[in-house]
Amino acid sequence: MSHLTDLPTWAAVIVCGLVLLGAAIALVGSLGLLRLPDFYTRLHAPTLATSGGVILICTASMVCFAVLQNRWVFHEVLIIVFVIMTTPVTLMLLGQAALYRDRVEERRGVPLKQKPLPVETPEDGKE
């Protein structure tokens, strides 16, 4: 990675700023995991890293290698897209598991499962 020193100053400043900002956001997200009081609020903390953190660090990588290799570099966009596409799966799974557990334990402050609609016959579902 010695050729990183070839990076012109203006690009180095931009890349440094983006990487540091992205890392700071990811750090705050991890800090949130530690400091927030209950499970549902802690659910929000890692999304900081998966949205802001990933976008900023991937942008930094794009700028860095585009300037170094003197051409457009776009494939980091794929990382952003795949991370944003796959996070909801894990997050919904965790959220639903927590919701199920709290409903079984009848913990207070958790919304109850809504009763199914009264007029629901099998024919209605198909239409």
Place this chain on the structure above:
Amino acid sequence: MRTWFPYPLLSLGLLIIWMLLNQSVAPGTIVMGTILGVSLAWVTLKLTPARSHPRRILLMLRFGASVFVDVIRSNIAVALVILRAGRRAPNSGFLTVDIDIEDENALALLACIMTATPGTAWLEYDRGRKSLLFHVLDMENEEVWINTVKRYEAGLKEMFA
């Protein structure tokens, strides 16, 4: 046309991904990407995913831009809440909102957007009632959050009409 290209958008997307991964626009890459895109679309045919027809590219771009602004804004908001969490417990809570979207892909996109935006977490969608239960980290006023989700809903409905 349909038999050869069952999912044209999917094939095109796979071709673009292939070109991005190889980082080249050489003819060989394009040929290989096209073969992969078309043949994988046939494989997908067996899975019979829900078909939807997104329209209006311009609308989509504007919607994407507004989501991007929301992501940045809520990143800052959530970071501030976490940093202040030691002194002041976050005022979090559950919200329910009625969402009238039939299209499954639009719903999936809504889930992606709401998860990518820190501060809102999608918890449960009730198909019978068409109501969505989600959790909000900082509930200063409920109206704002409900209006945000309603705005996304309206945008998605327009696109997947």
